[in-house]
Amino acid sequence: MIVSHISNIKWMKRAIYLASLGKGRTSPNPMVGAVILDKNGNLISEGFHSKSGMPHAEAMAFNNLKKDARDGTIYVNLEPCCHQGKTPPCVDKIISSGIKKVFVSIEDPDKRVSGKGIKLLKDAGIKVHLGLCEKESQELNKSFIHRNITDNAFGVMKWAMSMDGRVGLKNGKSKWITNKDSRSLVHSFRASFDAIIIGGNTLRNDDPLLTSRGIRKPEPLRVVFTKTLDLPEKSNLWDCKLAKTLVVYDASTADKKLLKRIPDGVKIEELSSDNPILLSNLLAKKGCNNVLWECGPKLATSAMKAGCIQELMTFIAPKILGGASSMNPFSDFEFTDMNKVFNLNEPEISFIGDDIFVKSIFNSSGSGFD
Numbered sequence: 520m521i522v523s524h525i526s527n528i529k530w531m532k533r534a535i536y537l538a539s540l541g542k543g544r545t546s547p548n549p550m551v552g553a554v555i556l557d558k559n560g561n562l563i564s565e566g567f568h569s570k571s572g573m574p575h576a577e578a579m580a581f582n583n584l585k586k587d588a589r590d591g592t593i594y595v596n597l598e599p600c601c602h603q604g605k606t607p608p609c610v611d612k613i614i615s616s617g618i619k620k621v622f623v624s625i626e627d628p629d630k631r632v633s634g635k636g637i638k639l640l641k642d643a644g645i646k647v648h649l650g651l652c653e654k655e656s657q658e659l660n661k662s663f664i665h666r667n668i669t670d671n672a673f674g675v676m677k678w679a680m681s682m683d684g685r686v687g688l689k690n691g692k693s694k695w696i697t698n699k700d701s702r703s704l705v706h707s708f709r710a711s712f713d714a715i716i717i718g719g720n721t722l723r724n725d726d727p728l729l730t731s732r733g734i735r736k737p738e739p740l741r742v743v744f745t746k747t748l749d750l751p752e753k754s755n756l757w758d759c760k761l762a763k764t765l766v767v768y769d770a771s772t773a774d775k776k777l778l779k780r781i782p783d784g785v786k787i788e789e790l791s792s793d794n795p796i797l798l799s800n801l802l803a804k805k806g807c808n809n810v811l812w813e814c815g816p817k818l819a820t821s822a823m824k825a826g827c828i829q830e831l832m833t834f835i836a837p838k839i840l841g842g843a844s845s846m847n848p849f850s851d852f853e854f855t856d857m858n859k860v861f862n863l864n865e866p867e868i869s870f871i872g873d874d875i876f877v878k879s880i881f882n883s884s885g886s887g888f889d
Contacts, residue, residue, distance in 0.1 A: 528651065530554045531594045531596065531652045533552070534565075534594045534624075535596045535624070538552035538660075541570065546571060546806055547571065548663070550660055551568045551577075552565070552566070552568075552576050554594040555593050563585060564586075566578070566580035566582065571806075574606055576595060577593065577599055577612060581616060588617065590618075591618050592621070593618050595622070597624065597656065598634070601632055614640065620647075621647045622651050623648070624649075625649075629667050670800055672803045672808065673829050674812055674822065675811050676822065676831050676881070677705065677813055677833075679835075680835060684848070685841075686816075686848050687845065688840055689845045696836045698873065698874050700871050701874045704871060706730070706731050707734055710739070711809070713807035714742050716813065717744070719743065719745035722743050722751065726755050728756075738761065739811070740807070741765070742765045742766075744768075745768045746773060747772065747774060748774055756785075757785060768788075769789075769791075770790065771792055772793065794825055795821050799825075816847055816848060816849050816850045820849045820850045820852060824852070829880070829881060830881060831863060831880075832876070833877045835876075837873050863881060864880040864881075865880050
C-alpha cells in the first residue's frame, strides 16, 4: 500500500511537471498534464496542453498511445473537461478508452465543469481518486483558479527600488536601479504573464518596451491605463509588430479628442471609471489568467487598494538615491495605525548578484481597506 501510494504521487508529480511545460501559452485555459499507465502499471503515454486551441492534455496522451489503455490508469492534475469547447470533452475519451482508474489532483473551478466531469466518470463505473498532490496543483494553476472564482485576473505587482525605498530620482530618472541579471530575470518573468500593465505617466516618462525580449512568442499584451488619454504621439508601445498594445481609458475624465494620437493597430477600450478592478475584470474577460503590474506610484496604490494584487515581486538594489522628493513605489495609503498596514505573507528572499529579490503573497484583508 505504501509503495502504491508513493508510485501514485510519482506519476501525479510527473503530470504536474508536464502541465508546467505549457506555462505562458495556455490562457484562458489552465495548465494540464496527463500520464497513462497500462493495467500492469507501466507507463504507456503522456501529454500536456501546449497552447490554447490545441488538444487538451488527456487528448494528447491518448494520441501518443502505443499500447491499449484498457483497464489502465490515468493521472491528470485537473479534473477532465466535460463540455464541448474548441476541442471535444476529455471525459468522453477517457470513458471510451476502457480506463478503470483516474487520479485527479483538483476539481476544475470552471462552472462548466466543477465536479461534473468527475461525476460522469464515476457514473461510467470508473474509480476516481481526488486530491493527490492538491497543494502543488493549486499553486500551478492559481491564476486560472483565481480568474474563475473572482472574474478578475490574478495580479502581480513588480517594482525595483534602492535600499532607501526609492524607484527613481526627483527628476524622474530610474535607469538603471538594478543590475543586468535582475533585468534579465524580469524579462523571463514577463514571459509567464498574459498582459503587462502600466499607467500614462510610466509611458510618458520611460517609454518602455514591455516585452520578454523574445522569450515568449507571441509577447504578452501591453496595456496602458490612462485617465486623460494625454499620451505621446510616438512610443515604443505603438509598434504592434513587436507586441500587441491595448489602451484603456477612463471615459468619465479622458479627452476623447486625443484618441487621434493613438495609431492604427493599437486596440482601444473605455471604462466607466479609473477603478483598477474594472481593468482587471476586462482583461479576465479577454482571457488573461494573470497580469503583471509595472506601473507608477499612483496606479500601484490604487490597484492594491482595489484588490487587484495577489503577489508582490520586489527587486532591491544596494544603492542610496536619497532626496525627500525622490520617487517612492507607492503614494500615500493614509494609514494612521500600525495595526492597519499591509502585512505580506510567505516572503521568499534570494540574491541576484548584489541585488535582493523578494517574492511575497499579498492580501488586503486585515488592512485598513476591508
